[in-house]
Amino acid sequence: MIADGVIDLGWVFDHLGDMWEASVEHAVLTGIAVSCGLVLSVLLSLIALRWRRTYTPITWVTGILYTIPSLALFTFLVPVFGLSLLTAEIALVSYTLLILIRNIVSGIDGVPDDVLEASSGMGMTARQQLLRVQVPLALPAIIAGIRIAAVTTIGLVTVTVLIGQGGYGVFILRGIRRQFLTEALVGTLLSVALAVVVDLLLVGVGRLAMPWARRAGT
Amino acid sequence: MPNVPAIEFRQVEKIYPGSSAAAVTDLSLEVAEGETVALIGPSGCGKTTLLKMVNRLIEPTAGMIRVFGNDVRSSNPVELRRGIGYVIQQVGLLPHRTVAQNIGTVPELLGWDDRRVWARVDELFDLIQLDPELRDRYPSDLSGGQRQRVGVARALAADPPIMLMDEPFGAVDPIVRKALQQQFLEVQKRLGKTTVLVTHDIDEAITLADRVAILNLGGILEQFDPPMAILRDPANAFVMSFLGHDRGLKRLSLLPISSVKLVKGPAVSRSASIEEAREMMERWGVDWIALADGDVLHGWVPGEELDGASDLASLALRRFESWLTSDASLLDALDVVVSSRTSAAAVFDGDRYLGMLSAETIGREIVT
Numbered sequence: 001m002i003a004d005g006v007i008d009l010g011w012v013f014d015h016l017g018d019m020w021e022a023s024v025e026h027a028v029l030t031g032i033a034v035s036c037g038l039v040l041s042v043l044l045s046l047i048a049l050r051w052r053r054t055y056t057p058i059t060w061v062t063g064i065l066y067t068i069p070s071l072a073l074f075t076f077l078v079p080v081f082g083l084s085l086l087t088a089e090i091a092l093v094s095y096t097l098l099i100l101i102r103n104i105v106s107g108i109d110g111v112p113d114d115v116l117e118a119s120s121g122m123g124m125t126a127r128q129q130l131l132r133v134q135v136p137l138a139l140p141a142i143i144a145g146i147r148i149a150a151v152t153t154i155g156l157v158t159v160t161v162l163i164g165q166g167g168y169g170v171f172i173l174r175g176i177r178r179q180f181l182t183e184a185l186v187g188t189l190l191s192v193a194l195a196v197v198v199d200l201l202l203v204g205v206g207r208l209a210m211p212w213a214r215r216a217g218t
Numbered sequence: 219m220p221n222v223p224a225i226e227f228r229q230v231e232k233i234y235p236g237s238s239a240a241a242v243t244d245l246s247l248e249v250a251e252g253e254t255v256a257l258i259g260p261s262g263c264g265k266t267t268l269l270k271m272v273n274r275l276i277e278p279t280a281g282m283i284r285v286f287g288n289d290v291r292s293s294n295p296v297e298l299r300r301g302i303g304y305v306i307q308q309v310g311l312l313p314h315r316t317v318a319q320n321i322g323t324v325p326e327l328l329g330w331d332d333r334r335v336w337a338r339v340d341e342l343f344d345l346i347q348l349d350p351e352l353r354d355r356y357p358s359d360l361s362g363g364q365r366q367r368v369g370v371a372r373a374l375a376a377d378p379p380i381m382l383m384d385e386p387f388g389a390v391d392p393i394v395r396k397a398l399q400q401q402f403l404e405v406q407k408r409l410g411k412t413t414v415l416v417t418h419d420i421d422e423a424i425t426l427a428d429r430v431a432i433l434n435l436g437g438i439l440e441q442f443d444p445p446m447a448i449l450r451d452p453a454n455a456f457v458m459s460f461l462g463h464d465r466g467l468k469r470l471s472l473l474p475i476s477s478v479k480l481v482k483g484p485a486v487s488r489s490a491s492i493e494e495a496r497e498m499m500e501r502w503g504v505d506w507i508a509l510a511d512g513d514v515l516h517g518w519v520p521g522e523e524l525d526g527a528s529d530l531a532s533l534a535l536r537r538f539e540s541w542l543t544s545d546a547s548l549l550d551a552l553d554v555v556v557s558s559r560t561s562a563a564a565v566f567d568g569d570r571y572l573g574m575l576s577a578e579t580i581g582r583e584i585v586t
Contacts, residue, residue, distance in 0.1 A: 118310025121275060121382075122324050122372075123300035136314045212314045212356040 008182040019171075019190060026167035026194060029157045032089055034150050037096030044097070045104040055105065062098040070095070070159050078163060088160040095156060096149040103145025107138030140213050143206040147199050154195040158187065168194075222287040223248040224380060224412035225272055230281035232267050232437065241267045242278070242437030251379075254406060254413040256427035258420060259460070264437030265416045269382050272414065273299045285380065300324055303373030303411070307385035309365045311357035317368055318353040324376040342371040345405060363394040367401070374409070381413040387422065399425055420461060424449070424468055432457050446472055466584035470548040473583060478548065480565055480573030485510040488531055492524055506560055508574070509535060515564055515571035538564040544572055552580050 044062075048055035073091045081087040111134050119133050135142075161169030168187040175184025206213075225248070232242040242264040249255045257265040270276040271283055274295040283290045290298060311320050321342055322335040330338070343350055346367045357365060366387060373381060387395045387402075399422060406413065406426075417423050423430045424445040431442045434456055441453035449469040452458040461468065484502035486495050488509045495507045505521040509530060517535030527533055540558030542551050544567045554563045555577045562576045 112308075112310075114306060114308035114310035115312060116310075117275070118304070118306055118369075119312065119323075121273060121299055121304035121306070121310075123296045123298075123327055125296050128327070133312060137312075139314075210314065212358070 006181060007185065008180075011180075011182050012186060015186075019186065022166060022168050022170060022187075023190065023194065025165075026154070026157055026191070029085075029088065029092065029160060029165060029167055030150060030153045030194075030198070033092035033153045033157075034096060034146065036089065037093045037100055037149060037153075038146065040093065041097055041100035041104060045101050045108070048101065048105055049108060058101060059098065062094075062101060065094040066098040070156055071162070074159070074163050083164040085165065087163055088157075088165045092153055092156055092160070096153060099149050099152070100142075100145045103141045103148075104138065107141025107145075108134045110141065111137045136210075139210055140206070143202060143209075147202045150198050150202065151195045154191060154198065158191055221250070223284075224251040224253070224286060225249040225414065226282075226284040226287075227268070227271075228282045228284070230268070230271065230278045230283060232264065232271070232276065233279045240279075240436050242271075245281075245437055245439050247431060247439060247442060249412060249414060251412050252410040253428045254415060254426060256415045256417055256423035256430045257433060258417055258423045258430060259433030259440075260435065261418070262435050263433035265433055266384055268433075268437065269384055269414055269416050272380070272382055273302045273304060275299075300328055300376065301378050301380075303376075303378040303381040305369050305373045305381065305383040305386045307388040309357075309369040309389070311365060311368060311372070313357050316354045316356060317348075317360070320357065320368060321372045321375055323372060328376055338375060342374060345374070345408075346371045346401065362390045363398060366390055366394075366398055370402075370405075374405075374411075379412060381411045383413060383415045385416055385418065388417070388419075395422075402426060421468065421471075424472060432460060467549060467552075470552060470580065470583060473548045474544070475542060475546055475548060475551055475565055475575060476544045478575070478579055478583060480575055481579065483562055483574030483576070484508060485515075485574070486530070487511050488516055490530060492527060492530065495524060495530060496521075504560070508538075508564075510571060513570040513572070515566075518560065540564070541566055542575065543567065548580050548583055551575050552577070555580060 044058050048058050070091060077087045077090055115133060119129050157167045158169035158172055161173045168191045171183045171187030175187060227245055227247045230242055230245045231240060233240045257268055259265055267276055271278050274290055318339045321339045325335045325338055348367055387398045415426060429442060429444050430448055432440045434440050441448055441457045449465050452461060484498050484504050485508035486498050488511055499507050499521055506518050508518040509516040517537050519533050519535060523533055540554045540563040542554055542563050542565050544565055551563060562574045565572045565575050
């Protein structure tokens with residue numbers, strides 16, 4: 001089974017189909033986690049911005065979530081939700097919250113006072129101000145947060161193999177168990193590659209969405 | 219029907235929460251329609267507070283503010299603000315919107331259709347003489363002066379009857395500021411907007427405003443008069459010290475040459491005799507003589523060249539290097555006169571020679 005070289009290219013070519021399937025699974029697990037995380041973070045950020053006093057407790061709770069080791073979190077969640085996609089996503093989503101909320105809130109707080117004064121002086125309602133001024137101007141910070149959240153989540157998704165989910169973790173775990181370096185390496189490299197691709201895609205999206213910030217460098 | 223003032227402050231008071239001192243104290247002031255009023259005073263005199271109470275960015279603690287007779291508290295702040303142009307020192311352009319989009323902000327908020335918004339944006343580019351190439355640029359591409367102009371254009375976009383300007387030219391260098399002030403005057407001459415302008419620069423207030431309100435700490439109104447009246451009759455010691463030592467010179471900057479009587483000066487006809495010329499020089503106590511006939515000024519000659527000359531017509535005439543047009547200010551005139559060899563400047567209206575302006579004439583205006 002173990003080839004002469006370090007990498008068994010024969011195995012790699014035999015399993016291209018599996019790799020594609022694992023890539024789709026990995027991307028879907030990440031996509032669900034980051035989108036749910038973003039929706040939840042936007043809601044929590046709106047609460048934090050509307051009622052400033054809630055911001056500290058919100059960062060406190062999400063901060064604690066962020067520090068729990070993923071392995072431990074899965075262990076706590078499995079007895080309640082079983083070896084399910086839900087368990088995996090609850091854990092993955094909770095890891096995105098701190099980064100996203102912090103970036104959204106600091107992005108909106110970072111909108112210059114003169115811009116706010118001018119926009120309310122021109123007769124924008126609070127809602128128009130949020131949607132037409134604050135959110136667009138916070139976009140660089142928000143996209144930066146999404147990039148970190150996505151890259152972190154892609155790494156974390158590999159761990160979800162322990163609770164029966166797919167993705168590149170399957171290769172890594174099986175490779176380690178069978179002491180088959182090629183498979184473990186393929187899983188690792190694919191995970192890194194996905195992270196790089198997603199990060200670059202988000203940079204591209206950011207450029208398109210923010211032509212005005214192009215020269216500032218995102 | 220009596221004329222309703224465009225803006226009326228009636229016994230307005232403002233005490234900020236947590237502060238024991240009033241920012242504005244029992245202040246009453248009216249701004250007539252089409253008038254430019256400058257609010258000026260040291261920091262802490264409440265001038266910006268006063269301005270922001272007109273569009274309800276700040277609410278008074280007591281008293282009433284009326285815009286065209288309506289208590290501002292009776293209108294929705296958002297609606298009120300869309301009907302009042304607002305310019306601030308840091309401009310506050312939206313960095314993520316192009317110059318054209320920035321200018322079109324208020325019309326867009328008012329729900330104008332796109333075509334009308336863009337047509338209006340074009341008009342404003344024209345009005346404030348902005349390079350149309352800048353339309354699709356972002357504010358970060360603009361110079362400080364261009365940003366200020368875009369800020370003014372944006373405030374004018376929905377053609378509001380009232381403009382509030384908070385140190386609109388404060389953030390640019392003095393040369394650009396002069397140019398922007400000049401443009402403000404030109405635009406104002408065409409549009410005649412009721413304007414309230416906050417400034418800390420007395421020269422700006424004097425140049426731009428029809429009336430100047432001088433405020434003291436705590437928002438106490440010390441004097442509210444046209445610039446000339448303030449410079450001539452400062453109401454009290456505070457106003458006097460605020461105007462500074464060069465109050466007389468500031469006054470000169472407001473007076474055109476046409477407001478003083480020009481003198482014929484040490485001038486004789488070209489056909490006059492050498493004796494007549496000497497007599498004229500002696501009468502004026504100068505060592506030169508000008509030759510003029512009617513509204514044509516031929517030039518001048520130094521007194522020593524008269525010695526031995528047979529007649530005036532044979533002498534080589536020197537051109538007047540110091541000359542002025544009649545619409546220049548007396549301050550400009552003073553500058554020319556004191557630096558001229560003849561201590562007098564020839565004043566022209568186009569090609570027509572009107573007479574001479576001497577340092578003495580100008581000096582009289584400083585004193586009175």
